Amino acid sequence: MVEKNIRIKDIARLAGVSVGTVDRVLHNRGRVSPEALQKVTAVMEQIDYKPNLLARTLGSNKNYRIAAILPDPNQDPYWAQASLGITQAQLEWAQYGIQVELFLFDLLDRDSFQKTAHRVHLARPDGILIAPTFYHEALPIFELFRETDIPFVLFNTNIPEAQPLSFIGQNLHQSGRVGAELMNLGQHEKGTLAVLHIDEDIQDSVHLLEKERGFREYFKEKSKVAFDIVDFNMNPKDPSFEDQFKTLLDDKSLRGLFVSTSKGTAVAASIVEKYGRQDIRLVGYDLLEENLRYLRAGVIDFLINQNPKRQASLGISHLVNHLMFKKGTPSTDLFPLEVITQQNVESYLGSGIH
Amino acid sequence: MVEKNIRIKDIARLAGVSVGTVDRVLHNRGRVSPEALQKVTAVMEQIDYKPNLLARTLGSNKNYRIAAILPDPNQDPYWAQASLGITQAQLEWAQYGIQVELFLFDLLDRDSFQKTAHRVHLARPDGILIAPTFYHEALPIFELFRETDIPFVLFNTNIPEAQPLSFIGQNLHQSGRVGAELMNLGQHEKGTLAVLHIDEDIQDSVHLLEKERGFREYFKEKSKVAFDIVDFNMNPKDPSFEDQFKTLLDDKSLRGLFVSTSKGTAVAASIVEKYGRQDIRLVGYDLLEENLRYLRAGVIDFLINQNPKRQASLGISHLVNHLMFKKGTPSTDLFPLEVITQQNVESYLGSGIH
DNA sequence: TTTTAAAATGTGTACGCACACATTTACTTT
DNA sequence: AAAGTAAATGTGTGCGTACACATTTTAAAA
Numbered sequence: 001m002v003e004k005n006i007r008i009k010d011i012a013r014l015a016g017v018s019v020g021t022v023d024r025v026l027h028n029r030g031r032v033s034p035e036a037l038q039k040v041t042a043v044m045e046q047i048d049y050k051p052n053l054l055a056r057t058l059g060s061n062k063n064y065r066i067a068a069i070l071p072d073p074n075q076d077p078y079w080a081q082a083s084l085g086i087t088q089a090q091l092e093w094a095q096y097g098i099q100v101e102l103f104l105f106d107l108l109d110r111d112s113f114q115k116t117a118h119r120v121h122l123a124r125p126d127g128i129l130i131a132p133t134f135y136h137e138a139l140p141i142f143e144l145f146r147e148t149d150i151p152f153v154l155f156n157t158n159i160p161e162a163q164p165l166s167f168i169g170q171n172l173h174q175s176g177r178v179g180a181e182l183m184n185l186g187q188h189e190k191g192t193l194a195v196l197h198i199d200e201d202i203q204d205s206v207h208l209l210e211k212e213r214g215f216r217e218y219f220k221e222k223s224k225v226a227f228d229i230v231d232f233n234m235n236p237k238d239p240s241f242e243d244q245f246k247t248l249l250d251d252k253s254l255r256g257l258f259v260s261t262s263k264g265t266a267v268a269a270s271i272v273e274k275y276g277r278q279d280i281r282l283v284g285y286d287l288l289e290e291n292l293r294y295l296r297a298g299v300i301d302f303l304i305n306q307n308p309k310r311q312a313s314l315g316i317s318h319l320v321n322h323l324m325f326k327k328g329t330p331s332t333d334l335f336p337l338e339v340i341t342q343q344n345v346e347s348y349l350g351s352g353i354h
Numbered sequence: 355m356v357e358k359n360i361r362i363k364d365i366a367r368l369a370g371v372s373v374g375t376v377d378r379v380l381h382n383r384g385r386v387s388p389e390a391l392q393k394v395t396a397v398m399e400q401i402d403y404k405p406n407l408l409a410r411t412l413g414s415n416k417n418y419r420i421a422a423i424l425p426d427p428n429q430d431p432y433w434a435q436a437s438l439g440i441t442q443a444q445l446e447w448a449q450y451g452i453q454v455e456l457f458l459f460d461l462l463d464r465d466s467f468q469k470t471a472h473r474v475h476l477a478r479p480d481g482i483l484i485a486p487t488f489y490h491e492a493l494p495i496f497e498l499f500r501e502t503d504i505p506f507v508l509f510n511t512n513i514p515e516a517q518p519l520s521f522i523g524q525n526l527h528q529s530g531r532v533g534a535e536l537m538n539l540g541q542h543e544k545g546t547l548a549v550l551h552i553d554e555d556i557q558d559s560v561h562l563l564e565k566e567r568g569f570r571e572y573f574k575e576k577s578k579v580a581f582d583i584v585d586f587n588m589n590p591k592d593p594s595f596e597d598q599f600k601t602l603l604d605d606k607s608l609r610g611l612f613v614s615t616s617k618g619t620a621v622a623a624s625i626v627e628k629y630g631r632q633d634i635r636l637v638g639y640d641l642l643e644e645n646l647r648y649l650r651a652g653v654i655d656f657l658i659n660q661n662p663k664r665q666a667s668l669g670i671s672h673l674v675n676h677l678m679f680k681k682g683t684p685s686t687d688l689f690p691l692e693v694i695t696q697q698n699v700e701s702y703l704g705s706g707i708h
Numbered sequence: 709t710t711t712t713a714a715a716a717t718g719t720g721t722a723c724g725c726a727c728a729c730a731t732t733t734a735c736t737t738t
Numbered sequence: 739a740a741a742g743t744a745a746a747t748g749t750g751t752g753c754g755t756a757c758a759c760a761t762t763t764t765a766a767a768a
Contacts, residue, residue: 004417005448005449005451050448050449051449052412052449052450053449053450054408054409054411054412054450055408055412057408058406058408058409058412063358094359094404095359095404095405095406095407096406096407096408097358097359097406170701171701174697174698174700174701177697178695178697178698178701180697181695181696181697181698185539185540186539186540186541186542187540188540188542218697334701334704335701336692336698336701336702336704337697337698337701337702338690338692338693338698339692339693339695339698341532341535341536341693342535343528343531343532343534343535343572343691344528344532344535344690344691344692344693346528347524347525347528347532347688347689347690347691348690348691350688350690
């Protein structure tokens with residue numbers, strides 16, 4: 001009735017060799033005669049052997065250490081969410097003897113990034129999850145990882161030259177297009193659309209440019225309304241910040257604001273609320289507490305969810321799959337571009353899994 | 355450095371008893387003296403014992419059989435997707451000795467539902483995943499399952515009285531509200547909105563009513579535009595179906611169509627495309643192949659993703675967690691109400707995981 | 709006290725695999 | 739032909755848990 005799973009022992013019996021030989025064949029450990037190899041391979045072709053991952057893991061009995069490198073969660077709620085994903089992964093894998101250690105660097109400090117990465121490298125973990133926000137500093141780091149054969153997974157920021165085990169994140173260009181689509185929806189009067197760069201640090205620039213490119217491209221291709229799309233660089237620490245913003249909002253032809261960072265979204269929303277121009281469309285990023293409040297209040301119209309928490313926890317899972325279960329991992333895992341509105345936001349918050 | 359995980363053996367040593375006794379305490383098997391119980395409990399309070407799930411599962415070495423009861427995939431692409439989720443789960447869990455068997459019933463036949471459920475019950479599986487589309491017929495079935503202590507998980511359709519291990523699905527009322535929001539977005543001229551019931555069978559009615567209620571509620575609460583919301587019941591098998599539909603589309607005041615089933619969405623889209631009224635908003639459900647085509651072509655404006663595939667596969671996972679890993683499962687797992695547009699649709703299709 | 713039964717506790721094996729190590733085989737070299 | 743060496747193959751143990759079963763302890767009955 002219930003057909004038993006095939007074990008190594010069964011293969012050995014069928015092939016007329018010992019389990020040791022089968023093991024060597026399965027793992028290409030060498031030290032197998034051509035004849036034995038042939039016999040085992042023949043059996044393997046006949047039957048569908050699926051190794052028992054539980055037994056495999058239990059048998060090898062290794063304690064893996066995984067290092068996660070990301071910006072300090074205290075500096076930015078976006079990274080705080082990512083850090084929650086790491087915590088979640090820690091709990092999930094602790095009982096399998098997998099240690100996940102967090103290494104933080106200063107979001108604004110290239111040097112700190114570099115130092116942290118080197119520190120991790122010296123600790124020689126079995127796998128690394130890293131958010132390589134500083135492009136130029138990251139390249140030599142990857143070189144190090146590769147030299148010492150430490151598998152690493154990128155998340156949030158893609159650097160194709162890095163040749164990582166896998167990249168987890170979103171298609172930023174397409175993300176910009178989604179932002180544009182949400183901005184364009186139902187707009188019928190021509191006017192100005194502002195793309196805001198709020199409190200952006202150098203390392204965001206690649207991110208931002210990609211999104212912005214997508215945003216503009218969409219309007220070139222799709223929109224029936226002729227919009228002026230203008231860029232604004234603003235720094236909340238600048239004393240004139242609010243005045244600048246107010247001038248922008250006073251423009252009666254302003255139709256919408258697109259902010260491509262999660263933190264920037266919250267800042268923009270606070271000013272828009274303060275000066276009460278709720279008629280203009282505001283499209284931003286991520287389910288930060290603050291953003292949720294503004295979304296519910298109708299200040300923010302749409303959020304695009306980047307899901308840093310799940311990006312982080314899935315990154316660890318990929319490393320575990322690679323190290324422990326010897327499973328293949330997808331080379332890129334692009335997250336869906338989730339559109340969050342007033343009406344569906346609660347459904348996203350309810351479940352921790354999705 | 356790497357602190358080793360605590361094993362049963364360690365607890366036994368610390369408590370001064372044997373592993374057998376610890377095992378009996380851990381699993382409340384009885385046959386333990388009050389003193390021994392006390393000693394073990396004392397140790398357990400001190401340390402944080404996390405059983406090794408791998409070893410537990412390997413050790414118990416049980417072959418579980420799980421039955422999945424759902425409508426025939428050939429009758430409806432929605433259920434075809436759900437069935438894909440089952441197939442995926444079959445592959446995922448096969449190597450752990452878990453057998454997932456599919457039991458299909460006729461989507462239109464209450465009797466078939468009942469018979470299939472009874473057949474499953476006679477087979478006495480260790481767990482059951484069921485889409486209880488027929489409310490009245492389902493109640494006595496659940497009674498049977500409970501009597502024989504077979505844990506069961508509901509998906510797609512919720513029946514709170516069933517007291518299942520867990521329910522997986524969406525909040526239909528809120529789903530209707532999301533549909534309404536998408537319908538309302540950027541509409542500025544008053545007119546008619548049609549709620550279409552296409553090819554609906556009796557068992558969809560609860561589903562539909564919930565969504566429709568949410569849909570209407572939203573407009574009552576939120577919309578600034580005064581819409582007439584009208585219901586239409588149509589059957590594609592009816593010879594006059596297309597004429598009826600055409601009459602509807604000829605109404606120049608028609609602003610939008612809301613179709614609450616996945617199959618109905620495809621049918622509606624085909625007619626809308628044929629008669630070329632692409633100016634009206636079309637909001638429907640699910641990423642069926644056909645719907646995707648119409649979405650990309652701009653006939654469908656928004657799809658709400660119910661993700662039947664993931665609902666099904668997660669349902670099996672919950673049962674496995676319960677049976678095999680003795681892990682707790684959430685009593686309800688409400689899926690996010692995913693909004694799919696032309697611009698983000700590809701990002702949803704790319705990854706199989708999400 | 710001895711017998712008997714029940715309760716409590718301990719021991720051993722299996723789960724399927726990995727891996728170290730022992731043993732056997734095949735082939736050179738002297 | 740004997741010895742030596744490397745390659746090939748087999749055996750055994752451990753991973754942490756579950757569970758059956760053997761053994762010991764305790765308490766009651768004869």
